[in-house]
Amino acid sequence: MNGTARVWWERRRVWLPATVFVLTGVALLAGYGLALAGRLSLQAGALASRRGQLEELQRKRQETEALVGRARATRAAIDELYVERLGEESARLTAVMIEVKKLARQAGLSGVEGINYNDEVVQGLPLAKKSIVFSAQGSYDELRAFINLLELSPSFITLDEIRVEDAGEGGRLQLQVRLSTLFVVPDFQPAAGGKA
């Protein structure tokens, strides 16, 4: 053993505790790295994963609630149209008939006598379409006035087709007008089918 080594050995009480102290610190850090750091990392990963899951659920829930809101708004609008504008045939038919004749008279059309009605059930929906076909006589201006009155009418009457022929009496026209309206079918039972 040379001199220096002998001196270090003889004075080991000076440096050995410090060395042990350092080694203990290193061991503690190594233990942290091996055990706790991994655990914390796993926990952070689990938390991030759950947050992602939560965000996905929130997005899906918001979409679904928006869809439900839209569906309810659409349903409400449809029901309002049924109640406020269309109504049942028993409640509205005579009013429609009277209104068509009144508008024709108001516009100056004459000869509104034979009115044909055709019913057509709208398949799968609680609605029936009634076509109203009639002939009349009048001038071009009277025809325009009738169309204008029909457009301004609050009733749900649609003008589907107009046919005109020269009546040969000083610019008089023979008109054939096809109108249609919709009625709500009471107690409608939809055919069995899958829901959306």
Added chain:
Amino acid sequence: MIGAAANLASRPFANTRPLRRVALALWVVGAVLMGVAGYLYWRSLFGIEGGRAQIADVDRSIAAERRRLDAAEAALAGMDLRRQNAEATYLDARVRERAFPWSALFEHLAQVLPRKVRLVSLAPQSGDPRAGTRSRRPASVASAGRVYLQMTGAAANDEALTDLLDRLFANRWFERPTLPTEHRDPNGTIGFVLGVSYLPGGPRAAAAAPTMAPVERATPKASLLTETPSSESRSPGGAR
């Protein structure tokens, strides 16, 4: 005798200063390491606990979201969306027909009809038969910003008929006129059947008008029609 120097130390001299310096450095390094380790252990102890609490919070939120999602899905499942979509589509088309601007059409036709041509019948059609989409339903006017019109009429001569076609081509309210049939009547006039696309809102509105997405195309989620029947008030041409 001075030649041999006397050595009074009991032991030979040894320089212990480096040893002490190393020991001091080791104590300092050890203290730093212990400090860092202590900080990390302390932080991880509270970090793990805090993490657990956060995970528990998020789990509670997930459970609450699931309950709300289930409730919304149950509400959605309780609605017959397929039928409602069919109703909305049908009614929307009928409302658009109701809003068809007949008066505006007559004004626009008056701009293009030559004096020697008269129309006999006029009927809007749903879809353009030239595109193979015609249906027996009348027009769903504003769904695509244009409506196909079928007209029959009579022209006094060939010039009047070609004049009508030229005017239709030139007029901004009409598009792609076609003359599938013409025949000379016994009285010398030329009877014709004419098809033309009418643009109730003008060409710009026709270009911008969205086409209603068919229900069949949509996924169940996206199949709800947002357009409600109250769209009548937005009738093209403001006829109503």
